[in-house]
Amino acid sequence: MIPEEWRLTQDRADFLFDLLSRGVLGLFIVLALFPIYWMVMISLRNPEEIGTSDPSYFVLSLDELRTVVFEGDLDLLASEVDFANYVDMWDQIPLLEFYVNSLIIAGVTTVLALAVAILGGYAFSRHSFPGKRYIGGALLATQMIPGVLILLPMFLLFIWIQTETPFKVVDTYHGIIFVYMTFTVPVAIWMLRGFFDSIPASMEEAARVDGCTRFQALYRVALPMAAPGIAATGMFVFLTAFNEVLFAGILAGGEVTPFSIGISRFQTQQTTYWGQMMAASSVATIPIIILFALFQRPIVEGLTEGGVKQ
Amino acid sequence: MSDVELDQLTKVYQSSDESVTAVDDLDLTVEDGEFLVLVGPSGCGKSTTLRCIAGLEEVTEGAIRFGDTEVTDDRPKDRDIAMVFQNYALYPHMTARQNMEFGLKMSTDLSKEERADRVDDAASTMGIEELLPDKPKALSGGQQQRVALGRAIVRDPAVFLMDEPLSNLDAKLRAQMRTELQELQQDLGVTTVYVTHDQTEAMTMGDRIAILNHGELQQVGTPLECYHQPANQFVAGFLGEPTMNFLEVGLSDDALVHDEFVLPISSALADSMGSSELVLGIRPEDVILSTADDAGDGAIPATVTVVEPMGDASNVYVDVGTSSVTVSVEGHAAVNPGDEVTLAVDESRLHLFDRATGESYKHSDVEAAALDDADGAVEAP
Numbered sequence: 232m233i234p235e236e237w238r239l240t241q242d243r244a245d246f247l248f249d250l251l252s253r254g255v256l257g258l259f260i261v262l263a264l265f266p267i268y269w270m271v272m273i274s275l276r277n278p279e280e281i282g283t284s285d286p287s288y289f290v291l292s293l294d295e296l297r298t299v300v301f302e303g304d305l306d307l308l309a310s311e312v313d314f315a316n317y318v319d320m321w322d323q324i325p326l327l328e329f330y331v332n333s334l335i336i337a338g339v340t341t342v343l344a345l346a347v348a349i350l351g352g353y354a355f356s357r358h359s360f361p362g363k364r365y366i367g368g369a370l371l372a373t374q375m376i377p378g379v380l381i382l383l384p385m386f387l388l389f390i391w392i393q394t395e396t397p398f399k400v401v402d403t404y405h406g407i408i409f410v411y412m413t414f415t416v417p418v419a420i421w422m423l424r425g426f427f428d429s430i431p432a433s434m435e436e437a438a439r440v441d442g443c444t445r446f447q448a449l450y451r452v453a454l455p456m457a458a459p460g461i462a463a464t465g466m467f468v469f470l471t472a473f474n475e476v477l478f479a480g481i482l483a484g485g486e487v488t489p490f491s492i493g494i495s496r497f498q499t500q501q502t503t504y505w506g507q508m509m510a511a512s513s514v515a516t517i518p519i520i521i522l523f524a525l526f527q528r529p530i531v532e533g534l535t536e537g538g539v540k541q
Numbered sequence: 542m543s544d545v546e547l548d549q550l551t552k553v554y555q556s557s558d559e560s561v562t563a564v565d566d567l568d569l570t571v572e573d574g575e576f577l578v579l580v581g582p583s584g585c586g587k588s589t590t591l592r593c594i595a596g597l598e599e600v601t602e603g604a605i606r607f608g609d610t611e612v613t614d615d616r617p618k619d620r621d622i623a624m625v626f627q628n629y630a631l632y633p634h635m636t637a638r639q640n641m642e643f644g645l646k647m648s649t650d651l652s653k654e655e656r657a658d659r660v661d662d663a664a665s666t667m668g669i670e671e672l673l674p675d676k677p678k679a680l681s682g683g684q685q686q687r688v689a690l691g692r693a694i695v696r697d698p699a700v701f702l703m704d705e706p707l708s709n710l711d712a713k714l715r716a717q718m719r720t721e722l723q724e725l726q727q728d729l730g731v732t733t734v735y736v737t738h739d740q741t742e743a744m745t746m747g748d749r750i751a752i753l754n755h756g757e758l759q760q761v762g763t764p765l766e767c768y769h770q771p772a773n774q775f776v777a778g779f780l781g782e783p784t785m786n787f788l789e790v791g792l793s794d795d796a797l798v799h800d801e802f803v804l805p806i807s808s809a810l811a812d813s814m815g816s817s818e819l820v821l822g823i824r825p826e827d828v829i830l831s832t833a834d835d836a837g838d839g840a841i842p843a844t845v846t847v848v849e850p851m852g853d854a855s856n857v858y859v860d861v862g863t864s865s866v867t868v869s870v871e872g873h874a875a876v877n878p879g880d881e882v883t884l885a886v887d888e889s890r891l892h893l894f895d896r897a898t899g900e901s902y903k904h905s906d907v908e909a910a911a912l913d914d915a916d917g918a919v920e921a922p
Contacts, residue, residue, distance in 0.1 A: 436597050437630035439617040441696075442648030451643075455634040 267516075274510035277313045313506075317514075320497075320507035329493030334518065335404060336489055337472035340411040344419050344468045345461060351416070352423025353449060357432070370417040378414070378477055385410060386481055407483040411475065415468040422467065426460025427453065462526040469522065490515055543608035543699045545571040545594060545732060550603040552589050552756075563589040565756040566603070573608075574730045576723070578747030580737055581779070586756035587736045588704055594734060595702050596620050607699055618648060623693035624702040627709060629685045631677040637688045638664075638673040644696045663695035666725070683714050690722070694729065701726070701733040707742065719746060740780050744768065752776050774820055774899035777892055783825045783856055783867045789896060792817040797893075801862040802841040806888055814902050815895060822892030825869040827905070829885040830857060832876060841884040845876050859884070 239247075295311065298304045320326055354360070355367060393401045400406035430453055438448035454461070476491045484492050494515075497508035552564040564586040571577040579587040592598040594605060596617035604613045612620050623644070631640050638660055645656045664670045667687045677685055686706065693701060707715045707722075723746050726733050737743055743750045744764045751761040752775075760772040764780075771777035777785050790797040790804070795811045797804040797819065804821075831840075843859035843866060855874035859866050859882060866884065876882060889906040 431628060431630065433626045433628055433630040434632065436595075436617075437624065437626060438632075438643070438647075439597070440595060440622060440624045440702075441644035441692075442618045442646075444616070444618065447647070452632055456632075458634075 270509045270512050273505055274316050274507075274513050275312050275314070276316075276506060278316070278504070278506045316504075316506035316510035320504075320511050323504060323507055324493065324496045326490075326493065326511055329488050329490040330515070332404075332487050332493075333473055333490035333515075336407055336411070336483075336487070337469045339404070340408050340415065340472040341465050341469045343408065344412050344415045345465050347412070347416050348419030348423050348464065349454070349457075349461065351420040352425075353427050353453065355420065355424040356427035357435075367421075370420055373413075373417045382477060382481060385478070389482055402483050402485040402487055404487055407479060407487065407489075408472075410478050410482060411468075411472045415471050419464045419468055422464045423457065423460060426457045426464075429460075430456045466522055466526055470519065473519070543610075543732060544573045544575075545700055545734065546604075546606040547590070547594070548604040548606065550590065550593060550605065551601045552586070552593055552598060553601040563756050564593065567753075567756075567758055569751055569758060569761060571732055571734055572748075573732055576726050576733045576735065576746060576748045578735045578737060578743040578750045579753060580740060580743035580747075580750055581753035581759075583738055584755075585753040587738075587753050589756075590753070591702050591704055591734060591736045594700070595622055595624055621699040622702055623696045623698040623700075624704065625689050625693050625706040627705040629677075629689040629706075629709075631685055631689060631692070633677050636674055636676055637669065637680070637691075640677070640688060641673075641692045641695045644692065648696070659695050659697075660691075663691045666694060667691040682710060683718070686710060686718065690725070694725070698731065701731050701735075703733065703735045705737055706735075708737070708739070722746065740782065744780065752779060754779075770904040771892065771901055773901055774822065774894040777822050777894070777901070781824060783869065785892070786823045786825065786828070786866045787894075788821045788823075788861065788864055788866070790819050790821045792819055797821055799841075799862070802839070804839045804841070804886070806891075810888065810893075810903060814893065815900075816897070816902075818896040819902070820894040820896050820899075822894060823866075823886050823890065824892075824905070825856065825867040827886060827890035828866065828868040829887075830859075830868045830870055830874070830876070831883050831885060832880065833883070839885065841886075843882050843884050845878050845880040845882055847878060848874050848876060850874070 295307055299308045355363065389401050389406065392398055400409070434452050434456065435443075435445075435448040438452040439445065443451060474491060475489075479489050479492050483489060490511075494508060494511055497504040497511070547567050547569040550564055550567040550569075551562070554561045554563055567586075567590060569577075579590060581587050589598060593600050596612070596615055596619075600613050604611055606612065607620065631637075632643065635643065641660045641663060642656050645651055645659060649656075651659070660673070661670070664673055667690055669684065669687045669691055672680060672684055672688060677688070680688065686709075689706070707718050710718060719742060735742075735746065743752075747764055749762060750764055750767055752759040752767060754775050760767055760776045762770075767776055768780050771780065774787065778787065788799055790799045792798070792811060792814050795806060795808045797806060799821075841861055843861045845857060845859050846865070847858040849856040849858070850873065854872065855870045857868045857870055857874050857876060859868060861884070868884065891903060892901065892905060893903040894901055
């Protein structure tokens with residue numbers, strides 16, 4: 232017999248389940264956050280210290296932390312934390328240029344992909360047209376092909392366009408933006424189709440009775456209602472374009488080098504500037520953090536609530 | 542203001558492997574200022590008809606006219622209509638005021654001040670002045686309903702279209718809004734087409750009602766005409782709560798013959814029947830229930846199965862052979878399940894239908910004089 236106080240009551244089972252689920256969640260959070268912590272930590276270290284065979288996992292040891300916090304020894308903190316990497320990295324390589332390139336490429340890709348995908352997603356959601364199922368399936372099928380598989384054909388296509396036509400596409404903004412749109416538009420269409428599906432058709436019908444054309448009903452009523460979905464889709468497109476390395480390295484590594492490729496230039500034949508590379512990477516996460524801060528609320532809030540009674 | 546004329550309106554939904562006729566050759570005229578209710582079971586084509594009038598569905602065949610103007614192919618925005626949807630369809634990103642103003646903004650040249658005045662007027666008509674700054678999600682169902690109605694009346698349209706606007710409200714609020722909506726329509730005098738599946742709404746709200754089934758018009762007339770003089774068995778069974786009792790009978794020598802009873806009828810009535818295969822229809826309130834054991838001529842023996850006290854009246858369910866018959870009794874019914882009773886009916890209150898076609902051969906004579914004064918005539922399709 233199990234003693235009474237050891238019995239697994241419902242309350243205890245709930246508590247154990249809670250503990251377990253939080254534990255698992257915590258483990259994954261640590262796994263996800265550790266590289267970011269490591270990146271920031273290295274970026275704050277003195278370059279000489281980084282190369283040692285026994286790097287400390289903490290900027291301050293526990294003893295040092297105690298001294299800083301309880302004795303207010305800011306000099307100790309200053310001696311351990313070194314912002315030099317954040318200053319030097321801009322001179323080491325043309326980092327600002329790479330950064331701007333990436334913002335232009337990701338920004339324009341987002342705007343153009345959304346413009347196409349909003350109309351496409353809306354058409355898939357609201358209209359029936361010949362071959363709708365097959366076109367929809369084909370869009371989805373593009374996502375099943377690994378990017379690396381189309382890298383070579385895409386490279387050859389770019390070379391062909393470059394040499395056989397008057398258009399310059401290799402190592403241009405429009406060239407790489409076009410490539411990124413080919414990956415992101417199909418997904419964006421599917422995402423937005425789902426968001427438009429969740430908006431009752433009667434909303435736009437009400438707008439049409441109220442004096443709108445179909446297009447006015449789309450942009451005055453359906454678009455504002457789909458705003459959270461458009462924000463989420465836009466964020467997906469932006470991150471895809473901002474983080475992309477494979478195609479950027481082959482098709483745009485020269486004049487319009489994006490940040491994701493440019494950052495590798497911290498690695499020279501003589502040495503690797505780990506501190507500066509990590510400092511640059513930390514700075515690169517800033518626009519992403521801003522995007523999340525801006526769009527998290529509308530995405531979570533769900534603007535459609537309350538407009539209709541089902 | 543204008544009347545609405547549907548001329549042989551037909552709507553066929555075509556998909557790759559089948560075609561469904563939602564509305565079949567519908568002829569109907571809604572008079573200027575009239576409140577017409579389209580009623581029928583789900584899938585009868587009433588909503589499709591309304592959506593065709595609104596211009597939200599393309600018409601397959603036939604024409605729609607507002608007054609003398611044909612609008613069959615006009616876009617919704619060019620028809621001068623306002624519509625109230627079942628789910629209200631309020632724009633969630635706009636306040637109540639913006640919702641009401643939106644139609645004026647899109648369809649008129651009114652200045653900002655004029656629009657604000659119109660919205661204020663409509664809001665005071667609906668009693669929703671305090672709600673104007675709120676967004677729909679801050680409003681209760683009843684309040685959303687009022688804003689949706691306000692959005693319709695602020696436009697001052699030629700025609701109101703309402704698609705089951707009350708069906709999302711709870712029972713008490715629904716009864717209240719029913720009255721308010723009627724008053725509103727009478728005050729404004731705007732031609733209104735109102736779709737509902739609820740026969741109570743149809744009976745109480747409509748100047749006339751049009752009953753549809755399988756896309757075909759069954760009858761159009763005043764509620765009392767349709768109730769007392771149904772054109773066919775479908776209409777008779779659809780209107781009225783509890784529903785009309787139907788018993789299959791045969792006609793033989795001036796009597797209606799059923800397995801359980803023989804009901805003598807006048808020879809004049811018997812001669813007017815077009816068939817001997819009939820369905821006898823009796824409204825529950827026209828059945829006379831008696832506990833006395835005097836099985837006289839035409840008395841129908843029955844057994845009580847269930848008694849439902851409603852307060853002011855009681856519904857008594859009885860079995861006549863294998864058929865179930867409902868009897869409405871005023872006040873408290875002094876019978877219990879299992880009691881043997883007899884039923885009697887007055888010939889003037891009988892309905893008789895053709896068993897094969899459902900066509901009405903005889904309807905209740907009740908209030909015939911009153912009905913003669915009512916507007917419109919009974920039109921069988």
